[in-house]
Amino acid sequence: MSRLTVTLTEFSEHQMPLLEKVWIELQQNSEQSFFTSWHWISTWLKYINFKTDLIKVLDGDEVVGLGLLCFKSNRKYGVTSRQAWLNRTGDGVKDQIWLEYNDVLCAKHRAWAVRAALADYFEHALHQCDELMVGVSNSELIEIPRASTLMQHTSWETVSYATHLQSAFANLDCFLNTLSANTRSQIRRTQKLYSQRGAIKLTKASSAEEALMMLNEVSILHLARWGKINSGFENPEFFRFHVQLIKDNFNSEAIDILKLTVGELTIGYLYNLIYQDQVYFYLSGINYEKDNRIKPGLLIHSLATAYYAEKGYSTYDYMGGEGRYKKSLSSHSNKMIISSIRRKKPHFLLSYCIHKLKSRFTNQKSISNCTND
Incomplete structure (x- = not known):
């Protein structure tokens, strides 16, 4: 050589x-x-x-x-x-x-x-x-x-966390059965409480224009959660880059923004990047509630896992950053x-x-x- x-x-x-x-x-x-x-x-x-x-x-x-x-x-x-x-x-x-x-x-x-x-x-x-x-x-x-x-x-x-997807995970219960009893219980309880309000639905942005509208909604929820110190949306440069990233790449199916609703209520969004057979979870915007029995983050990631397993992807990568929900939902980790x-x-x-x-x-x-x- x-x-x-x-x-x-x-x-x-x-x-x-x-x-x-x-x-x-x-x-x-x-x-x-x-x-x-x-x-x-x-x-x-x-x-x-x-x-x-x-x-x-x-x-x-x-x-x-x-x-x-x-x-x-x-x-x-x-x-x-x-x-x-x-x-x-x-x-x-x-x-x-x-x-x-x-x-x-x-x-x-x-x-x-x-x-x-x-x-x-x-x-x-x-x-x-x-x-x-x-x-x-x-x-x-x-x-x-x-x-x-x-x-x-x-x-x-x-630490970064990820889940190796299996085709069986397209059935949400099959995925939940791989989790701890406590995590499984929290997700099922959240499902039950939400279902009392209306139909639980996960949808994907169907166009770059819709994705950009969703990104604006993500920014509001992200800022409400993380404030002006830890949210990139406080930085105009951050927002400018991701607007352009979506415009450049949405039509090539390299960007997903998923929206979780219960009836007419928006529960949250996931902004994901897609490459080859892997999904990279970049950030979320979650509408948290005072009732701590409800875990919207656990539910939306679980539903996304089932969604991407059905699509045939191999990995759902939570990427870097400590988080109890990441550890609870993932199958492996790296430094x-x-x-x-x-x-x-x-x-x-x-x-x-x-x-x-x-x-x-x-x-x-x-x-x-x-x-x-």
Whole structure:
């Protein structure tokens, strides 16, 4: 096998048609996610006004890896670092659109070699950069092969949850029978209480226009639940991106917005992204009630699970973020991280030592507390 080579060129809008062709050809030979597909990437390029650099990983003349790098300076603790951000801008406001499973788009069975080539390129060619920023990604990216002159740093981590779908789950009872007795009881009780008010119905947006109207309704419910601090809908950039994502991709069946109603009452919405045979739950807007016996979130996700099982999808992915409902409904979990590759510069080494000392102190305190119980 020949040595992989990496090129980095400034991107411009007129390159979109050619990049679309190359990107789609590669993604057809890839096993990655919606967030590295042309669905997401093409909208993101327009969103950032095409201000990025294109990175290609080549095996001879064959493209085996593609990614986009944005460069930004970051000042912390009185030290300025130059950062390269993979498929993100480095601007917290713009990056609140929150992609997950971030990675270089890699040819099937070539992921480790492509990632290693990128790390090698960072070490030897991106001399102006101190840090290569990646994430939110699967935790396996910690294991990217890298030179001894580089160090890996994880700045954030969480758990992602997902359900492996079976055709039998098209029957809701079959799915519920895989859950704990407590979760099953809560969902069935919710069904019973709602059914006393009217017919329970799950419907899908039938057009991009209807999906956009639903997105507005989702935003109202999401803001009511999460307020101005934790809801992306408070950020105009977030809303702008997702409006464009729906406009660009609804007709290609890459976007689903599901609505749950009971009679004339709207219970909630799910905004989902679709890629290959997987469903990615992106966010919800739920009309919560004071009666804590009613669990609308559990019900709408259960009905969505049955709906997607009937459609033949393989996975219903709740993605990153702790949540009791995710744990209750899922069949497996993974760790997700925001990670970077850093040069071994003094301020990074000092930061690493401080982090290790804090971790050791926390662990010792935890052990001491256990001993005193």
